[in-house]
Amino acid sequence: xxxxxxxxxxxxxxxxxxxxxxxxxxxxxxxxxxxxxxxxxxxxxxxxxxxxxxxxxxxxxxxxxxxxxxxxxxxxxxxxxxxxxxxxxxxxxxxxxxxxxxxxxxxxxxxxxxxxxxxxxxxxxxxxxxxxxxxxxxxxxxxxxxxxxxxxxxxxxxxxxxxxxxxxxxxxxxxxxxxxxxxxxxxxxxxxxxxxxxxxxxxxxxxxxxxxxxxxxxxxx
Numbered sequence: 001x002x003x004x005x006x007x008x009x010x011x012x013x014x015x016x017x018x019x020x021x022x023x024x025x026x027x028x029x030x031x032x033x034x035x036x037x038x039x040x041x042x043x044x045x046x047x048x049x050x051x052x053x054x055x056x057x058x059x060x061x062x063x064x065x066x067x068x069x070x071x072x073x074x075x076x077x078x079x080x081x082x083x084x085x086x087x088x089x090x091x092x093x094x095x096x097x098x099x100x101x102x103x104x105x106x107x108x109x110x111x112x113x114x115x116x117x118x119x120x121x122x123x124x125x126x127x128x129x130x131x132x133x134x135x136x137x138x139x140x141x142x143x144x145x146x147x148x149x150x151x152x153x154x155x156x157x158x159x160x161x162x163x164x165x166x167x168x169x170x171x172x173x174x175x176x177x178x179x180x181x182x183x184x185x186x187x188x189x190x191x192x193x194x195x196x197x198x199x200x201x202x203x204x205x206x207x208x209x210x211x212x213x214x215x216x217x218x219x220x221x
Contacts, residue, residue, distance in 0.1 A: 010164025017102035030193035066196035
């Protein structure tokens, strides 16, 4: 069936963005703690300080990968929360972290969208932010194939990720981001940082900084 195949893109709600103040400790905290630890544990006479280690991390790290890993963790936690709230295996999947908009894009199956719409008909839910349930009739018609022509023609707004986000938000908890940040800080932030590092490149950067900081005396000719 068409509805089993169709996936809609949507922004995950309740996400303030990785560039917001709330996420700064998860993005930058692991590097700072690691730099402090490395600087304090050195036994060599050619010591490097915390600034040196941070510079090496910045040179060898893949910030985009770190962001994507953290965003995926949020998507996983949001997905579990949504499944419990809706009581169905929803099939919402992480697609990408959009660094330009600082948003998380997920794929949402059309049956999940239709289920949420049905729940909106039957239960109390959060605001649909000015949209009416009748606005989504073309989606229902698309699933049922009531029309020979594409019922979405002329209604591209319904395919906008922001609209899908509004539907997801109707059954999401406003505190889900706070809960997710706490869980990710505990279990995933350090791993996201570690996965983003090219450790060979990091060691090479440290070796170069040592050579620059402690040049060998020129041999007497």
